Amino acid sequence: MGFRSEAKFYQGAGVTIDIAMTSFEGLILGIETSCDDTACAVVDTAGKVLSSVVSSQLDEHRPYGGVVPEIASREHLRNWPAVLAEALRRADLDLETVDAVAATRAPGLIGSLLVGLSLGKALARGLEKPFYGVHHLEGHLYSPFLKPTGQVADVAPERFVALVVSGGHTALYRVANGDITTLAETRDDAMGEVFDKVGKRLGLLYPQGPRVDEIAEGWAESGQRFSIARCRDGSLDFSFSGLKTQTLRALDRVLARVSDSAVSGPSELPADELVRTDGVRAVLAGFREAAVGQILNRLDRLFRQETFETLAVSGGAAANRLLRRSLPDWAAERAVDLRLVALTFSGDNAAMIAHAAGKRLLAGDRGDFSTVEAASRLPLGSP
Numbered sequence: 001m002g003f004r005s006e007a008k009f010y011q012g013a014g015v016t017i018d019i020a021m022t023s024f025e026g027l028i029l030g031i032e033t034s035c036d037d038t039a040c041a042v043v044d045t046a047g048k049v050l051s052s053v054v055s056s057q058l059d060e061h062r063p064y065g066g067v068v069p070e071i072a073s074r075e076h077l078r079n080w081p082a083v084l085a086e087a088l089r090r091a092d093l094d095l096e097t098v099d100a101v102a103a104t105r106a107p108g109l110i111g112s113l114l115v116g117l118s119l120g121k122a123l124a125r126g127l128e129k130p131f132y133g134v135h136h137l138e139g140h141l142y143s144p145f146l147k148p149t150g151q152v153a154d155v156a157p158e159r160f161v162a163l164v165v166s167g168g169h170t171a172l173y174r175v176a177n178g179d180i181t182t183l184a185e186t187r188d189d190a191m192g193e194v195f196d197k198v199g200k201r202l203g204l205l206y207p208q209g210p211r212v213d214e215i216a217e218g219w220a221e222s223g224q225r226f227s228i229a230r231c232r233d234g235s236l237d238f239s240f241s242g243l244k245t246q247t248l249r250a251l252d253r254v255l256a257r258v259s260d261s262a263v264s265g266p267s268e269l270p271a272d273e274l275v276r277t278d279g280v281r282a283v284l285a286g287f288r289e290a291a292v293g294q295i296l297n298r299l300d301r302l303f304r305q306e307t308f309e310t311l312a313v314s315g316g317a318a319a320n321r322l323l324r325r326s327l328p329d330w331a332a333e334r335a336v337d338l339r340l341v342a343l344t345f346s347g348d349n350a351a352m353i354a355h356a357a358g359k360r361l362l363a364g365d366r367g368d369f370s371t372v373e374a375a376s377r378l379p380l381g382s383p
């Protein structure tokens, strides 16, 4: 840790931090194991990512069509030593040099969370450094301000609106001076989850979201039309289950037609053949348009209620190509400063966890060694 002044300082658990200074060079080791990715990263308190390593368990979960919780915990236990060693190697650091440790505490699969949280606490205890238990969504929320490895993060404005679209969440938040208020969330499925379920019906392998996006991208003609869900009570909440049902029904109709004309039934047709049929591609294109249309609809309505200057968009489904193409136009028309998460940090990663902890550390938070527990569900902003 480097100090350049003796101005106001704060003494926490084994660490002395000058809050007033911008030249503080504390290093945070981040650990993220909330679902099926084992991730470690080293980020400094200025938000510069020194290394970010994500080890995917896709091959282990693929045969089951989705994430199997027991397999995920076991794989985290197996993978973390190599992931941690690689994160330190890429950052060119010894473990002893880190100044604080952070791990995701919630929400997620409880067994998976426990692996990372216990590891983080044990490392911090052994190193006699502070420990931070971070809410996964807080990590996503600030991730659009991270820059590619080696560059200092942009400073997040005091007030901004955050859209998080992932496999577990679809929500809008207002962030004001560090306080986070939920403006809207999904009443049923999350956006990424629906992409996965639609792809699963076609026999695609997990995670189906990126593949469905790719197939829709390849369809140049107009897609099948689906309506955009609205909540009757006028709330801004999202809802994707109606779109999912409409899409699955439309796919079933196409699949029935395909099976009439094929020698074998649709279930026997390999997925890569099915997704080449025009009917399937038109349905997937229309589905994607309606899913992204719903996101834009909620943003529109929110903007009419309260204008905002900055929109930060994050989460695994923020990799969606149509969404990434549509948002810059939407924002430009309203003079909104759009912060679209870099593709490296859209999916789950530990850099975002370390960065969120770094913000707390700089704000004088001493960490939460003994108080923090893992939780499969936890509203953002809970103690």
Ligand code: KG4
Pocket (backbone or CB within 6 Å): 035, 165, 166, 167, 168, 169, 191, 192, 193, 195, 196, 207, 208, 209, 210, 213, 315, 316, 317, 318, 319, 320, 321, 346, 347, 348
């Ligand atoms: O943030 P993330 O890595 O994990 C969660 O916290 O959920 O998000 C993963 C989700 C999966 O559902 C995946 O299918 C979806 O993000 N996803 C996409 C795309 N890339 C990933 N969904 C739609 N279009 C994509 N290009």
Ligand code: ZN
Pocket (backbone or CB within 6 Å): 136, 140, 166, 167, 315, 316, 347, 348
């Ligand atoms: Zn996530």
